[in-house]
Amino acid sequence: MTEPILKARNLVKRYGRVTALDHCDFDLFPGEILAVIGDNGAGKSSLIKALSGAVQPNEGEITLEGRTVQFASPLEARAHGIECVYQTLAMSPALSIADNMFMGRELRKPGVMGSLFRQLDRPRMEAFARQKLNELGLMTIQNINQAVETLSGGQRQGVAVARAAAFGSKVVVLDEPTAALGVKESRRVLDLIRDVRSRGVPIILISHNMPHVFEVADRIHIHRLGKRLCVINPKEHTMSDAVAYMTGARVPEGVAA
Numbered sequence: 404m405t406e407p408i409l410k411a412r413n414l415v416k417r418y419g420r421v422t423a424l425d426h427c428d429f430d431l432f433p434g435e436i437l438a439v440i441g442d443n444g445a446g447k448s449s450l451i452k453a454l455s456g457a458v459q460p461n462e463g464e465i466t467l468e469g470r471t472v473q474f475a476s477p478l479e480a481r482a483h484g485i486e487c488v489y490q491t492l493a494m495s496p497a498l499s500i501a502d503n504m505f506m507g508r509e510l511r512k513p514g515v516m517g518s519l520f521r522q523l524d525r526p527r528m529e530a531f532a533r534q535k536l537n538e539l540g541l542m543t544i545q546n547i548n549q550a551v552e553t554l555s556g557g558q559r560q561g562v563a564v565a566r567a568a569a570f571g572s573k574v575v576v577l578d579e580p581t582a583a584l585g586v587k588e589s590r591r592v593l594d595l596i597r598d599v600r601s602r603g604v605p606i607i608l609i610s611h612n613m614p615h616v617f618e619v620a621d622r623i624h625i626h627r628l629g630k631r632l633c634v635i636n637p638k639e640h641t642m643s644d645a646v647a648y649m650t651g652a653r654v655p656e657g658v659a660a
């Protein structure tokens with residue numbers, strides 16, 4: 404049987420007296436789109452933050468390709484090929500689109516022998532950023548040197564998603580990637596999610612948008628009260644089943660009430 408590329412067992416995350424993750428398990432398999440759904444406050448963001456180094460779990464184990472990992476920061480997770488777009492987007496508003504796309508992994512010109520300081524290769528970074536945004540079809544953005552603070556909410560979200568899709572080599576995590584987007588832009592992001600999967604990179608998609616989830620997900624992880632309640636196949640369950648499970652109105656077959 405195929406092994407999960409990213410796996411977690413018994414994750415616990417407490418914020419003071421609030422237990423956001425309560426012995427939570429998680430599995431992401433190669434090449435799949437896994438949606439994570441759950442009610443507000445169920446612990447979905449805490450789960451992906453723990454998986455991507457933004458918070459450190461109090462207990463439990465995370466493995467990437469079979470090896471135990473402990474990420475001290477999102478930067479460390481990125482160095483391992485895990486790219487995450489959080490709801491809060493983590494961008495530097497005063498920097499340009501290109502600078503934001505390359506944050507922490509800037510391209511540099513070849514250095515003069517013996518010189519420690521190498522100049523940023525802006526033309527190469529700008530061309531790459533332009534190409535990625537073009538591919539995403541989000542090029543209502545006129546100027547790649549524009550500061551991110553001057554973009555609309557939807558455009559910012561587009562830049563963040565393009566960045567994750569461009570650099571995520573092992574896992575791409577998207578927390579509500581279409582929340583600020585219009586119908587047309589949402590469609591492009593859904594297409595992009597499928598493109599990323601077709602490159603063989605698995606995706607974790609957190610979304611409250613059931614039609615989007617049921618359209619793209621291969622499997623749906625239902626999160627309730629800080630833990631994984633069950634995983635369903637969207638072809639075998641309806642959206643109202645999923646909503647009933649996540650709100651506790653109904654218990655899925657095979658799960659203890």
Ligand SMILES: Nc1ncnc2c1ncn2[C@@H]1O[C@H](COP(=O)(O)OP(=O)(O)OP(=O)(O)O)[C@@H](O)[C@H]1O
Binds near residue numbers: 421441444450
């Ligand atoms: N930094 C924090 N400090 C204190 N409590 C927190 C913090 N982050 C999350 N929590 C709490 O942990 C619980 C789970 O929150 P989390 O954001 O993970 O849920 P969620 O499922 O992503 O919710 P939503 O769908 O509303 O975004 C909530 O009760 C929340 O108030």
